[in-house]
Amino acid sequence: MNEERLLDVGNKVVERSLKLGADEAEAYISWTLRRSISMYMGSIKAAESVEDFGIGLRIVKDRKIGFVYSSGRIDDVDRIVMRGISIANASKRDKNWHGFPTRGDIPKVKGTFSKDLTEVTLDEMAELMYVGMKIIEEHKDVFPVGGEISVYHVKRAIVNSNGVELGDNGTYAISYLEVVARREGYTTPVSFDIVHERTRLPDIEELAKAVCKKALESLKPIKAERGVMPVVLSPLALEELMTYTFYESISAENIYRGRSYYVGKLGERICSEHISIIDDGLIDRGFFTAPFDDEGVAHKETVIVEKGILKSYISDSYYGNLIGGGSTGNALRTRSYRALPTIHPTNIILKMPSADLDDIINDIKQGLLVEHIEGAHSSNPESGEFSIVAAPAWAIYNGKIRAVRGAMLSGNFYELMNKIELMSKNIKQVNHLIAGYIMFNDVHVIA
Amino acid sequence: MFDEDLVERIINKAMDLGASFIEVRGEDKDITQIEIQDRTVKSVISGHIKGMSIRVLYNGAWGFSAINLYDKEKIEHALMEALKAAKRASEKVREPIRIVELRSVKDVVRADVIVDPRDIDPSEKVADVKRLHDIAFDLGKDVLKTIRTDYMDMYVKEYYVSSDNRHIVQERCITWLRSWATGKMEGIVAAAREEVGSTKGYVVFKKWSQEEIAKRLLNIIKEQLRATTPKGGRFPAVLGPNVVGTFVHEAFGHLAEADLALSGSAIMDKIGKKIASEKVTIVDDPEIPDGYGTFKYDHEGVRTKKAILIEKGVIKGLMHNRETARKMGVEPTGNARAENYDVLPLIRMRNTILLKGDYEVDELFEGIKFGYYLKSFRGGQANLDGTFQVGIQEAYEIVNGEIGRPVRNMSVSGNTLETLSMVDAVAKDFEIDYGRCGKGQLAFVSSGGPHIRVRSLTIGGRL
Numbered sequence: 001m002n003e004e005r006l007l008d009v010g011n012k013v014v015e016r017s018l019k020l021g022a023d024e025a026e027a028y029i030s031w032t033l034r035r036s037i038s039m040y041m042g043s044i045k046a047a048e049s050v051e052d053f054g055i056g057l058r059i060v061k062d063r064k065i066g067f068v069y070s071s072g073r074i075d076d077v078d079r080i081v082m083r084g085i086s087i088a089n090a091s092k093r094d095k096n097w098h099g100f101p102t103r104g105d106i107p108k109v110k111g112t113f114s115k116d117l118t119e120v121t122l123d124e125m126a127e128l129m130y131v132g133m134k135i136i137e138e139h140k141d142v143f144p145v146g147g148e149i150s151v152y153h154v155k156r157a158i159v160n161s162n163g164v165e166l167g168d169n170g171t172y173a174i175s176y177l178e179v180v181a182r183r184e185g186y187t188t189p190v191s192f193d194i195v196h197e198r199t200r201l202p203d204i205e206e207l208a209k210a211v212c213k214k215a216l217e218s219l220k221p222i223k224a225e226r227g228v229m230p231v232v233l234s235p236l237a238l239e240e241l242m243t244y245t246f247y248e249s250i251s252a253e254n255i256y257r258g259r260s261y262y263v264g265k266l267g268e269r270i271c272s273e274h275i276s277i278i279d280d281g282l283i284d285r286g287f288f289t290a291p292f293d294d295e296g297v298a299h300k301e302t303v304i305v306e307k308g309i310l311k312s313y314i315s316d317s318y319y320g321n322l323i324g325g326g327s328t329g330n331a332l333r334t335r336s337y338r339a340l341p342t343i344h345p346t347n348i349i350l351k352m353p354s355a356d357l358d359d360i361i362n363d364i365k366q367g368l369l370v371e372h373i374e375g376a377h378s379s380n381p382e383s384g385e386f387s388i389v390a391a392p393a394w395a396i397y398n399g400k401i402r403a404v405r406g407a408m409l410s411g412n413f414y415e416l417m418n419k420i421e422l423m424s425k426n427i428k429q430v431n432h433l434i435a436g437y438i439m440f441n442d443v444h445v446i447a
Numbered sequence: 448m449f450d451e452d453l454v455e456r457i458i459n460k461a462m463d464l465g466a467s468f469i470e471v472r473g474e475d476k477d478i479t480q481i482e483i484q485d486r487t488v489k490s491v492i493s494g495h496i497k498g499m500s501i502r503v504l505y506n507g508a509w510g511f512s513a514i515n516l517y518d519k520e521k522i523e524h525a526l527m528e529a530l531k532a533a534k535r536a537s538e539k540v541r542e543p544i545r546i547v548e549l550r551s552v553k554d555v556v557r558a559d560v561i562v563d564p565r566d567i568d569p570s571e572k573v574a575d576v577k578r579l580h581d582i583a584f585d586l587g588k589d590v591l592k593t594i595r596t597d598y599m600d601m602y603v604k605e606y607y608v609s610s611d612n613r614h615i616v617q618e619r620c621i622t623w624l625r626s627w628a629t630g631k632m633e634g635i636v637a638a639a640r641e642e643v644g645s646t647k648g649y650v651v652f653k654k655w656s657q658e659e660i661a662k663r664l665l666n667i668i669k670e671q672l673r674a675t676t677p678k679g680g681r682f683p684a685v686l687g688p689n690v691v692g693t694f695v696h697e698a699f700g701h702l703a704e705a706d707l708a709l710s711g712s713a714i715m716d717k718i719g720k721k722i723a724s725e726k727v728t729i730v731d732d733p734e735i736p737d738g739y740g741t742f743k744y745d746h747e748g749v750r751t752k753k754a755i756l757i758e759k760g761v762i763k764g765l766m767h768n769r770e771t772a773r774k775m776g777v778e779p780t781g782n783a784r785a786e787n788y789d790v791l792p793l794i795r796m797r798n799t800i801l802l803k804g805d806y807e808v809d810e811l812f813e814g815i816k817f818g819y820y821l822k823s824f825r826g827g828q829a830n831l832d833g834t835f836q837v838g839i840q841e842a843y844e845i846v847n848g849e850i851g852r853p854v855r856n857m858s859v860s861g862n863t864l865e866t867l868s869m870v871d872a873v874a875k876d877f878e879i880d881y882g883r884c885g886k887g888q889l890a891f892v893s894s895g896g897p898h899i900r901v902r903s904l905t906i907g908g909r910l
Contacts, residue, residue, distance in 0.1 A: 037536065040706070040710070041542075041706075041709060041710045042541060042542070043540055043541040043542045043544075044508060044536045044540055044541075045508070045509060045536075045544070046508065046509035046510070046511055046532075046533075046536060046791060047508070047509070047510050047511070047532030047533060047535055047536040048510075048511040048512070048513075048532065048791070049511070049512045049513075049528045049529070049532055050500075050511070050512070050513040050789050050790075051513065051514050051515070051516065052498075052513070052515060052789060053515060053516050054515070065490070065491075066491055066492075066493075067490060067491070067492045067493075068492070068493045068494065068495075069492070069493075069494045069495070070494070070495045070496075071495065071496045071497060071498060071515045072497050072498060072515035072516060072517070073515075073516050073517075083493055084493075086569070087491050087492070087493045087569055088491075089570065090491050090568065090569035090570035090572075090573050091488050091490075091491045091573065092487070092488040092573070092577075094487070094488075121535075122531070122532050122535050122536070123535045126535050126536055126538070133541075143710075143711060145710045145711065145831070146710070180710075180711050180831065180832075182711065187711055187713065187831070187832050188832065189830050189831070189832050189834070190830065190831050190832075226679070257484065257485070257593060258592075258593075259592075259593055259629070338494060338496075340490055340492065374828040374829075374830060374836055375826070375828050375836045375838065375858070377826055377828075378825050378826035378828075378838035378858070380636070380638055382629060382636055382638070383636045385856055387836075387838065387856065387858040387907050388836070389828070389830070389834065389836040389860055391830055391832075391834065405834070406834070406860070406905075408836070408858070408860055408907050410856075410858075410907060446679050446907050
């Protein structure tokens with residue numbers, strides 16, 4: 001299934017939609033090949049090869065919008081179109097509808113596709129997992145729980161009745177490992193780490209060593225102490241927390257609906273003047289880098305926070321038009337053709353003063369280092385209030401760390417934004433977030 | 448869609464090529480989704496998913512291949528892909544996977560629906576959901592700020608054929624509705640969630656009228672707006688059925704999924720031992736009337752049966768698939784479920800419940816000088832080491848045996864087994880809930896139980 005063929009299908013569907021009575025139409029067609037090797041309980045468990053092709057069609061009639069999707073071969077274009085029209089009829093007139101995006105200049109991006117990665121064999125992926133398992137095995141008292149190495153090849157095409165006709169081709173590799181350490185009848189929380197890559201397989205050795213180290217450091221925990229103290233969050237923990245708080249509050253949709261903490265706060269200080277936050281869908285090899293978003297709008301760099309001042313929200317074309325300023329190229333279909341585009345960050349880059357992680361920890365008299373959190377999804381995205389379990393986590397006493405159990409953090413993320421102090425120098429991308437370990441001051445720790 | 452002869456040939460070919468087991472799953476699914484935000488119909492979606500997958504066990508490793516652009520050649524190709532993948536994986540297998548094989552069966556199971564959602568015009572469904580919002584705004588004009596409802600119905604026809612000669616066609620139907628509402632007053636923001644569902648088709652509004660759902664949401668919001676924040680620390684607590692359901696699912700249930708238990712969950716070495724109070728019996732029951740987890744065959748073609756997890760405080764067993772059952776020398780319980788045809792089935796819960804006891808609900812509150820009544824939950828999660836955390840959206844203080852002031856922003860955490868050992872009273876009421884569980888894949892599950900009392904529970908909140 002090549003890109004031209006995807007565009008052909010898209011053109012045909014849009015053409016038939018208009019013929020059969022739609023005022024506007026947009027076809028999103030994707031082909032995905034996922035190959036993966038999974039490990040479970042120390043043994044390679046399965047090798048998978050999954051091909052998925054389908055179309056998502058948005059139909060507009062009398063300002064009513066319907067969405068239909070269908071997987072597999074499109075035998076009967078007219079049937080899908082007619083279904084779309086009937087779904088649009090079931091919807092309500094949307095007076096705010098202003099049309100699909102029009103054709104714009106599309107930038108070039110680098111590091112989003114690797115032919116080599118599409119040619120990696122399951123055999124090579126199994127070999128890599130085997131290397132990871134061997135390293136885990138070499139660590140006494142550490143036991144593998146699970147892991148996966150997945151490679152995706154995704155082709156997509158977007159065609160709409162306003163002249164957008166775009167296709168592209170991307171590769172992704174996501175790998176993770178999970179281990180626990182067990183000693184004297186005590187089992188640690190799962191030590192988990194994940195690597196997001198675009199053009200290469202993960203450095204499995206680094207990944208395996210990192211999860212083993214954290215698992216072993218989680219042994220012999222003491223009870224967490226309660227108090228207000230500096231807390232250092234891993235990029236993994238921060239991404240999780242931001243997904244349910246910050247990312248929601250900068251979405252143009254939530255701004256428009258008055259459901260965001262940041263409504264009316266453009267131009268105001270929301271964190272320390274040393275901090276800038278950028279959404280950049282164009283950086284080389286970014287996990288969410290692409291020339292255009294899932295509505296066919298060009299990706300760009302959007303400065304959300306500049307030196308502590310809230311500068312911009314992120315938007316798709318619909319809400320971008322409603323709050324003014326247009327789309328920032330942040331429409332994403334989270335389940336490929338089966339989903340409508342919704343507002344999501346691309347790559348979120350945090351910029352602030354940095355130091356070596358060891359030095360940050362060394363300077364803390366009493367604090368907490370948190371690798372992973374649970375329960376972030378129960379946060380209140382609008383108020384920013386959260387209450388989460390921190391595990392694995394380590395108490396910091398005079399620069400030394402000691403595993404703790406039963407630590408919970410609670411507070412308000414938007415208030416905590418003012419308490420960000422420092423970031424570590426070892427920066428990585430975890431899903432959307434590109435950051436190091438971040439130190440927050442004055443966090444409530446409940447034991 | 449499912450060409451039995453072709454599938455039969457594929458299975459024979461796989462066995463000829465040395466596979467020890469093969470299963471072919473097909474799926475044809477219609478989905479309708481509606482999202483309404485305040486007074487705006489945000490999306491109306493109609494989806495159709497069809498495709499098939501092949502899972503082959505070769506030399507102790509699984510190979511899996513799924514396709515949806517199929518013709519005869521493609522299916523043969525998919526088989527070879529799955530087989531090739533399994534052969535490769537098998538070279539690196541430490542502990543060969545073996546599975547329980549079953550007796551042959553041929554069965555067709557129709558969905559037991561009262562109203563087929565495919566027969567209802569989408570515009571009628573939109574109007575029904577919209578009515579819920581109209582009522583909520585009407586009844587809650589003083590506090591309600593926003594309300595969002597997601598509605599979904601799904602009608603799926605599943606095909607299963609395996610090399611142990613199990614030929615199953617099964618239909619299932621799920622309807623689901625979840626509303627989130629927020630309210631605001633004097634700078635305080637409150638949120639409430641309600642989630643309802645059925646397996647009987649388009650009957651959700653017959654089971655819960657729009658007015659009933661709206662009133663529940665508004666009540667939670669109003670209580671939170673006048674609520675106090677919890678004291679942190681350990682207190683006696685009475686848990687309502689909804690919180691009990693979440694607790695048995697999140698905190699205990701996941702530990703008793705055999706895959707997680709075998710990988711070292713906190714209960715693996717405790718099977719046969721008493722870990723909970725005698726008052727506690729927990730089962731995962733595939734036969735609860737109108738439970739989301741009520742179905743005859745799982746996605747490995749296994750006839751489902753009740754999994755008794757804890758009986759009178761003693762851990763009796765786990766939830767199994769064909770593989771973990773073989774490993775532990777027991778019968779599979781039929782807990783293997785896959786979200787779609789294109790993913791491998793995992794051990795998932797069905798209807799996980801704590802069985803009722805003999806106390807009156809009122810009796811549970813008696814004698815508590817100060818504690819908390821946790822009525823409904825917001826969300827929860829648990830870790831393999833047996834620690835859990837559940838966020839509570841509706842909680843009250845208990846003062847001298849009486850329900851007192853409402854409490855907001857509460858979460859509870861602790862050690863699951865320790866908590867189960869501190870259950871000292873179980874009431875005789877019973878309710879189940881409708882929810883979705885994420886374990887990489889989404890599964891529709893029910894959970895529930897009666898009111899219970901826990902002698903001491905860690906309550907979280909601001910210091």
